[in-house]
Amino acid sequence: MSDVKKFLYVNRKPPHGTIYALESLEVVLIGAAFEQDVALAFLDDGVFQLVKGWNTEELGSKNFQPAYTALGDYDIQKVYVEKESLEERGLSEDDLLEMTYEDEDDDWAEKSSIRIVSREEMAQIMRDSDVILSF
Amino acid sequence: MGMLHTVNKSPYSCNTLQSCLSHASEGDVVLLIEDGVYAALKGGAAAEMLSSAQGVRICALSADVKARGLDGRLIDGVEVVDYGGFVDLVEQTDKTQAWL
Numbered sequence: 001m002s003d004v005k006k007f008l009y010v011n012r013k014p015p016h017g018t019i020y021a022l023e024s025l026e027v028v029l030i031g032a033a034f035e036q037d038v039a040l041a042f043l044d045d046g047v048f049q050l051v052k053g054w055n056t057e058e059l060g061s062k063n064f065q066p067a068y069t070a071l072g073d074y075d076i077q078k079v080y081v082e083k084e085s086l087e088e089r090g091l092s093e094d095d096l097l098e099m100t101y102e103d104e105d106d107d108w109a110e111k112s113s114i115r116i117v118s119r120e121e122m123a124q125i126m127r128d129s130d131v132i133l134s135f
Numbered sequence: 136m137g138m139l140h141t142v143n144k145s146p147y148s149c150n151t152l153q154s155c156l157s158h159a160s161e162g163d164v165v166l167l168i169e170d171g172v173y174a175a176l177k178g179g180a181a182a183e184m185l186s187s188a189q190g191v192r193i194c195a196l197s198a199d200v201k202a203r204g205l206d207g208r209l210i211d212g213v214e215v216v217d218y219g220g221f222v223d224l225v226e227q228t229d230k231t232q233a234w235l
Contacts, residue, residue, distance in 0.1 A: 014145055016202055017170035045145050048173065053204035058197060058217070089147060090178020 006037045008129035011046035016061065021049050024135035025067050032074035039078035039129070040071075043085045043122060046135075050081065050096045050114075065097065072101035072113055079113040082122050137162035139228040142171035143235065146181035153184065155234040161190030164224055166216070168196045175200075175209040182210045196221060 009028050013020040032038055042050055049068070056063040071079070079099055086092060099113040117125065126132060140159055144151040152167075152174050159165055165188070167174055172195045174181040185193055194214045200206055209215070216224065225231055 013148075014170050014173065014203070016199070017143070017145070045148050045170075045173070048145075048203065051204040053206070055201040055204075055206065057201070059199065059202040061202065063202075088180050089173070090176050090180075090182065 004035070004037055005130040006039070006128065007031055008039050008041055008126060008132045010041045010043070010126070010132055010134045011049060012044040013135060014045045014048040015054070015065075016056075016059070020135045021046075022064055024133075025064065027133065027135075028071065028076065029067075029074060032071075032076060038076050039080060039125070040076065041080045041082075041122060041125065043082035043119075045085075047081055047085045047089065047091060047096075050079075050099075051091065052095065052097045068097055069099055072099060075101065077101040077103075077111075077113050078115065080115050080117050080122060080125055082119055083116050084119045086116070136227070136229045137164060139163070139224050139231045140165045141168050141231065141233045142166070142174070143169040143233070145170040146174040146184065147179075151234045152181065156184060156188050156191070159188065159191050164192045164194060164228060166194045166196065166221065166224060167199075167213075168221075169199055172196065172199045172203060172205060172209075175213045176205055177208055177210050186210060186212065194220070194224065 015021040054065045100110050102108040140155050142152050146152040194216050197215045197217045
């Protein structure tokens with residue numbers, strides 16, 4: 001289809017302090033229903049959204065972390081995480097959630113959606129996108 | 136008795152913690168709440184700011200630490216307190232300044 005656009009959702013905020021992270025997830029899920037080429041970017045404090053092991057019981061708010069791991073079921077296959085942002089915060093890929101999708105071109109093999117990219121690569125990903133939505 | 140300072144912003148997107156620490160005096164308590172707890176994450180650039188704070192007691196609110204997946208991942212010297220502990224700190228200090 002010729003009218004498929006490349007959408008990039010840019011996430012730069014931590015998960016709980018504001019509503020941005022949750023709103024981003026909602027919009028991503030809505031957007032996924034329109035069969036566009038969707039990619040997610042996590043940089044700056046946005047990388048905190050993917051740090052595994054949330055326990056929101058004491059805080060008394062909803063734990064929406066499982067929604068991230070379900071994104072693969074909505075055919076979201078590209079989750080770019082900026083390496084420099086992780087490193088500044090003392091984080092590595094091991095600290096992140098597992099996010100996977102099933103690759104239809106490879107006998108539905110389960111593959112990781114997370115791609116650690118450099119700041120320079122992230123800039124290029126932004127340049128290559130048709131539409132950028134920021135959260 | 137000292138003052139209680141609360142910091143609720145991420146040190147990576149805001150200079151709130153930096154400003155708080157440069158105004159805090161010996162005997163004061165800094166309580167990290169909400170996104171402020173990210174400052175105490177082991178290995179992060181902001182953790183160095185906390186370790187170099189002299190004579191200031193650093194605490195972090197447990198509900199906010201756990202919600203962000205940071206349980207057991209904070210630098211040494213940071214005391215994790217629950218909501219009751221927050222109230223105790225307010226009681227033990229002369230006044231509270233919320234660094235927003």
